Amino acid sequence: MIIEAILKINPSAQCSVTGSDIDTCEIAWNEGTTPISKADIKAMMPVVEQELKDAEQTAIDKKASGKQKLKDLGLDDDEIKALIGA
Amino acid sequence: MSSILKVDQLQDSGGNNLVTSNGSGVITSSAFGKVLQVVSATTGTEVAVTGNTFTDTTLTASITPISSSNKILVLVNQSYHLSRASSSYAYGGVRLLRDTTSIFNPNPEDSSGSYGLGFQVTGQTGSYINVGFVNYNYLDSPSSTNSLTYKTQIRAYTGTGIATAQRAGGGASTIILMEVLA
Numbered sequence: 389m390i391i392e393a394i395l396k397i398n399p400s401a402q403c404s405v406t407g408s409d410i411d412t413c414e415i416a417w418n419e420g421t422t423p424i425s426k427a428d429i430k431a432m433m434p435v436v437e438q439e440l441k442d443a444e445q446t447a448i449d450k451k452a453s454g455k456q457k458l459k460d461l462g463l464d465d466d467e468i469k470a471l472i473g474a
Numbered sequence: 475m476s477s478i479l480k481v482d483q484l485q486d487s488g489g490n491n492l493v494t495s496n497g498s499g500v501i502t503s504s505a506f507g508k509v510l511q512v513v514s515a516t517t518g519t520e521v522a523v524t525g526n527t528f529t530d531t532t533l534t535a536s537i538t539p540i541s542s543s544n545k546i547l548v549l550v551n552q553s554y555h556l557s558r559a560s561s562s563y564a565y566g567g568v569r570l571l572r573d574t575t576s577i578f579n580p581n582p583e584d585s586s587g588s589y590g591l592g593f594q595v596t597g598q599t600g601s602y603i604n605v606g607f608v609n610y611n612y613l614d615s616p617s618s619t620n621s622l623t624y625k626t627q628i629r630a631y632t633g634t635g636i637a638t639a640q641r642a643g644g645g646a647s648t649i650i651l652m653e654v655l656a
Contacts, residue, residue: 391522402525
């Protein structure tokens with residue numbers, strides 16, 4: 389989540405993060421990447437976390453709506469399962 | 475016609491014992507390969523990398539060979555994940571170092587990094603994660619009796635996503651060093 393937050397702030401950042409706790413992790417900035425403060429990264433982490441949750445929910449919703457549209461076209465559950473595996 | 479040769483010991487022309495039996499089927503040998511010592515280490519520390527700079531994974535172990543003519547068999551089970559951000563693919567690589575020398579770097583690479591490991595889903599983008607382990611073995615001939623430190627490194631292919639060792643929930647990594655009389 390830390391490195392995702394870094395990339396959210398600077399999509400072209402090149403760095404490494406050792407450890408999963410923002411307060412104790414070590415961050416190395418590579419290839420001339422301008423360092424970002426831990427405070428800024430920490431502030432971005434909830435945003436990224438929410439985006440990931442939203443993306444997961446969107447995928448679930450799209451799957452459900454797609455399945456419903458196939459049903460509306462007249463396909464039964466077995467035919468839908470054969471097509472999309474669910 | 476068959477024949478049986480019964481001996482307790484085989485020696486070379488210099489009188490050196492090659493194989494010795496205790497008479498009950500248990501043999502000892504100084505002439506054949508054997509494992510002399512084993513060292514192992516495990517880490518669960520998460521290390522995430524974006525960009526093409528090889529980075530220590532914290533998976534490391536040290537061994538001091540008994541003889542400079544012996545070999546070190548290195549067995550690596552590396553927890554390795556790749557995730558992509560906005561591109562449709564993610565690539566990366568791994569390598570093995572003895573002290574500061576890269577001794578095993580199996581992935582093809584170019585100026586943007588390594589691309590031997592990875593995945594691509596054409597036409598889709600998003601934060602997809604590929605979870606898995608990378609296993610590899612390497613027989614090293616260090617020609618040394620000094621303490622040797624073996625470690626692994628990972629990196630991503632520039633602009634394609636994130637390479638992570640020991641990602642949270644993805645399992646720990648293990649390295650085993652075996653000094654063998656080859």
